[in-house]
Amino acid sequence: MWWKESIIYQIYPRSFKDSNGDGIGDLAGIISKLDYLESLGIDTVWLNPIFGSPNDDNGYDISNYYDIMTEYGTMKEFDMLLQGLHQRNIKLLLDLVVNHTSDEHxxxxxxxxxxxxxxxxxxxxxxxxxxxxxxxxxxxxxxxxxxxxxxxxxxxxxHYFSAKMPDLNWENPQVRKEVYDIMRFWINKGVDGFRLDAICYISKDTSWPEIETHDWGAYYAHGPHLHDYLQEMNREVLENTNITTLAEAAGITINEALHFVEENRKELHMLYHFEGMHLGYLKDAYKRPDPKGIDLVELKRLYTSWDKIYETGGWGTIYLTNHDQPRMVSRWGSDIETYREVSAKMLITFLLTMRATPIFYNGDEIGMTNIRFESIDDYKDIDTINMYKYLQSKGEDTARFLLDQQMAARDNSRTPFQWDTSTNAGFTEGKPWIKVNENYTLINEAAQEKDDRSILQFFKQVVLLRKHQPVLVYGRYQLYDAAHPQVYTYTRTLNGTMFLIVLNFSKETVVYKLPFLVDADIEPLVNNMLTFELEGGNLNLAPYQALIFGPLPPVMPTAAAAEEKAEVLPLEEETI
Missing domain, CATH: 3.90.400.10 (Oligo-1,6-glucosidase; Domain 2)
Incomplete structure (x- = not known):
């Protein structure tokens, strides 16, 4: 099952690389960067929608499933892209939207x-x-x-989304046949799988009962025939192929995850959840960041719980940003220049050492940050624009909303990729469809390619480590010091080999006692800092320091660590 060992790299084609000067990224632009993709060491590219679309929601409103969006290029260029990826042993997932179409379909x-x-x-x-x-x-x-x-x-x-995105009637067998034909068309062209947008929403209760709920995502994700349709899709399209599926699973709970990806159910292969994306926001306001920041104890509890779900079957993914979320380092680390590089490296270490398929969004590998627009006129995203108009019509505080959007807006992650210090960060010779972040002269791929201690080079090194250490893919995950408010510590254990990961998620220097004794002369295999101090079992962790120790023999925790019986998973080994 190749997708378990994959490192997925998500490309937002509109903002990746423009080849013809129209200010919009395109397939030819991606083709020009294939060697760069290969150099990253990633295994799979997830490409946001490239099908024919009037772009009400940047391609998530599809008007032609059998052709390429005009702005992105031609089918011939798609074939060249797919061939170029496969020549470099990189697989391709297409982002397929089948809950709805464009109203221009x-x-x-x-x-x-x-x-x-x-x-x-x-x-x-x-x-x-x-x-x-x-x-x-x-x-x-x-x-x-x-x-x-x-x-x-x-x-x-x-239309669960825009009025220009009417929902398909999956209760009609002919609609399902049409969807399966679309999937077969792209499989026959050689794609390796699909990221399935809003796939949990496809089934509707057509008795149309009156509903009293504010949790619409959860209601939409529990249509009466959802699993019937997914099992039918598997039988009709996926069975006996090497294709994988990645489900956008908004609205489902942790206890339902295996209903989608447990192998014996014959539905899908991977999903990603939204629980982590809710951390750090206040519950009583629309995407308003909590001034206290993200609660690390809750973050550890959440990701440990999701790991445990997959102990007996199925497979998970892990991500910290995508096209619907703000930039990883701005949200989960710190984009203050003092800490930007080191916190970006710490987050990369986290994603690449958890037991799940890691998904990186283009730009994560160079530490791109939120652009933090100050004016609504700079936004392009339908979500931000419509909410602003709604609040304005109600006479509510739009200035407060714009301040919140500087952290939370989807457009923060959609600004052009920062290639170099030339005009428009080397993204386009024309006027970019959305503004380029002004910090491109400081943060860009060209500069980091030449710097051995850059975020980019660190990313490549930890990717290589994961590829050469099956324990970091399949090894059992065990959390330590669950209640520690600043440090996230865990081990990965497989076939008598153990790796210890220690991550400081804070801006503070922390004196941290290791959960078990290690050799006093031990040196970390990976360290995102120049410094390392271990004295008497105590680590002096610098702000956002990330350390990987190993390979080590499995050991028992100290008495102090063992006290957290409810939080620490059993120390057992797992074989591939």
Whole structure:
């Protein structure tokens, strides 16, 4: 199962590299950077949607599943990209959106003309003669519900997201057949798998009961036939192939994860959860950062719990940012220049030493940061823009909202990749579709390529370590000192070999007592700092210091560590 050993690198094509000067990244631009991708040591590229789209939501509104978005290039260039990746032993996951289409898709263009049109039943409709449709919330329209009136059919269509993104009617077997045909088309072209957007939302309760809930994600993710459809997809498309699937699993709980990825259920292969992404935000405001920051004790509890779920089956992933989240170092580390490099390295160490398939977002490997726009005019994302308009219409505090968005906005991660110090960071010779972060003269790939102690070089080194140490992929994970508010410590153990990972998640220097005795002369295998101090079992950890010790023989914890019986997992070994 190759995806367990993969390191996934997510490319946001619109912002990666522009080849023709129109200010929009494209396939030819990615092709020009294939050697760079190979140099990273990553195994798999996840490419955000590249299909035909009017770009209401940057490609997540698909109008043609069988062709390439005009701005991105041609099918010939896609074939060249796929061939170039495979020549470098890199696999490709396409981002496939099948919960909804664009309203400009031919299916919906036909459906909205007449109730008698054969495509009408490809979507969900509420006839006007039945009165007001039952309330459903639109993620991209906080001012109203997820039904929009269509005059020609005198009915309302459902859209869990933008009104330009109508939801497909998976209850119609013909729709499912169409989706499977799309998947087969790209599999036949040679892709290695799919990241399945909003896949938990595909099943709807078509009795349309009135719902009283504020947790719409959880409701949408529990349609009555969701697992029936996923099992059918597996039978019709995935079974007996080497294809993998990565599910966006918004709305599911930790106890439901194995329902999707446990092998005997024959559904999907991997998923990523959203629980970690809720950390560090206040519960009573829209994406408002908690001034106290992220609670490390809660972070450890959460990621330890998710690891435990997969002890007996299935497989997980781990990530700290993507196209829907702010920049990794700005959110989880510190983008203050004093700590930016070291905290970025610490976070890289964390992702590459956990028992799950790590997913890195383009730019993580050079420590790109949030751009922190001050004006709504600089934003391009439908989510930020629509929420701003809604708050403005209600007379609420838009200045406060913009301040919150400097940390939380999706556009923070969508600014152009910073290649070098030339105009527009080497991303384009034209006007970029979104502003380039002004810190590109300090943070760029070209400079870090030449610096042996850069974030980029550190990334490559720890990637290489994971590739050469199966214990870091398959080894049993054990947490220590669960209640420590600043340090995250764990071991990975496999076949008599153990690695010890110690991460300082804080801006403070910490004197930390190791959870078990180690050789006083031990030196860390990986250290993101120039300094290392170990005296009498106590580590003097600098701010954001990350250390990997190993390989070591498995040892028993000290009495102090053993006291945390409820938090520390059993010390056992696991074989591949």
């Amino acid at each position: 031919p299916w919906f263009q036909g459906a909205r003309q007449s109730r008698e049109n054969p495509y009408y039943n490809y979507y969900h409709w509420w006839p006007a003669e039945k009165g007001k449709p039952p309330f459903r919330y639109s993620h991209f329209d906080p001012s109203g519900q997820a039904w929009t009136y269509n005059k020609a059919t005198d009915s309302y269509y459902l």
